[in-house]
Amino acid sequence: MNRVLFVCTGNTCRSPMAEAILRSKNIPGLEVKSAGVYASHGQPASRYAKEVLDENQISHNHASRLLSEEDLEWATHILTMTEGHKHAINQMFPNAQGKIFTVKEYVSTDEYNKDVFDPFGGSKEIYSQTFDELKDLIDQLIEKMK
Template identity: 50%
Template sequence: MNIIFVCTGNTCRSPMAEALFKSIAETEGLDVSVRSAGVFASPNGKASPHAVEALFEKRIALNHVSSPLTEEHMEAADLVLAMTHQHKQVIVSQFERYRDKVFTLKEYVTGSRGDIIDPFGGTIEIYKETRDELEALLQQLAEQLKNDGK
């Protein structure tokens, strides 16, 4: 299964989700390919230093270069997980024919609406809160995928 996580600039939430889920998937033995992109990302940007630090605390390396979301990403993905409802709306408006594989992370995992808080410009504590929220949801995602046999 090919999963892509999407946020705004692809420097905080989606790269953290990508790195966290790669780690979780490896631990759980899931056969997945994981990427991230941003709806308004500049190509080749660096991950936020606080995002790197928040993951380093969990012994997860974040070697990341930002990428704008492209048609190729959408074509290759089996599942597109946006960090917010607004991201989902932007993705669906830009890539209408892929709408059936676009969800917010919370929507896909919990069945409820809700956004992942944006830590951009915040303190390291805010980044750690976002990391922990992502980690809990991504652990649930891994369980769902295991139960679905994917």
């Protein structure tokens, strides 16, 4: 059983989109969640994140969650959107080291660009670009996990 936890800052943009994209693949033996290192509890996904998911026929029902130690214990793979998120988790939860990677670090050999662009506050077009980036990364993730 693989359990993937996507982590971003507020758990309203990138990590909920990544969670919804991976969940939509309906892969047997794979569970997925998302959380934020500085999230408020119970916030919906951002307006444009929801619109972009809807346009791509990806179902979603999201309420933001603050990252917890239980999440880290549950996860077999903790995939962050940035190096900063990875560093923050390592500082807050040193016992989780070894299973924390940026999404790009986990699926790619590009050692320079390890962050997924944050669309927060941007236009719908920016959210669409982030969605496309996440979709590509998740396709690579699926291949790597096979």
